[in-house]
Amino acid sequence: MPELIASLGLKSQKLFPVLVLSKLETAEAGRRIHGMIGGGSGPVVGIFVGGRKTRGKRWASANFIELAVLPRSQGARPIVFVGPEERDTLPYLRAVLAHRVPVVFEPDVRARAAMVANCDLFVACDSGPLHLACALGVRTVAIFLKSNFDRWEPPAELGRIVYRETGVRVMDILTACRIEVDRRFGEREAGRIVNG
Secondary structure: OHHHHHHOOOOOOOOOOOOOOOHHHHHHHHHHHHHHHOOOOOOEEEEEOOOOHHHOOOOOHHHHHHHHHOHHHHOOEEEEEEOHHHHHHHHHHHHHHOOOOOEEEOOOHHHHHHHHHOOOEEEEEOOHHHHHHHHOOOOEEEEEOOOOHHHHOOOOOOEEEEEOOOOOOHHHHHHHHHHHHHHHOOOOOOOOEEOO
16 A cells, blocks of 8 residues: 555555554463573574465475574574464474474464564564564564565565575575574664575
């Protein structure tokens, strides 16, 4: 709508999606997350392993596993989120990531949203949870496996996209995560990592 108004030559402002949660919902989800990830002062990095498989938007599970394990060695506190379409991967992910990274399947949408709201950074393929994180004001790293990011990317004020014609690599995502964590503390500027 703002683009339409602006195209008519009228004054417009940029609007972002917003989802409002109660303080109680957010606090309860925070206690739940910290119970799973333990103590520490590193950033909480939510990783959603889904995406529409039928539309070619889901990154391989092995990539997500590598992505979940590596930041932990650098002080981050990752937590993996699984949605209803990925529920079949839940036992596999829990077995592979056991005792290293918590894996969560939360069917209640508001409870899941409250957990995402407690993340310092959220990583996901182009999917509903990616846009949910944006609506909660959580910085995102958006993995795009197709070049349609111009249409579906989160606003630069809310996230960073990563796309590579030859396929997104785990190191591309880790680099974007480092930039976003640094940015949160005012050290770097937002933008895109496209083809490298």
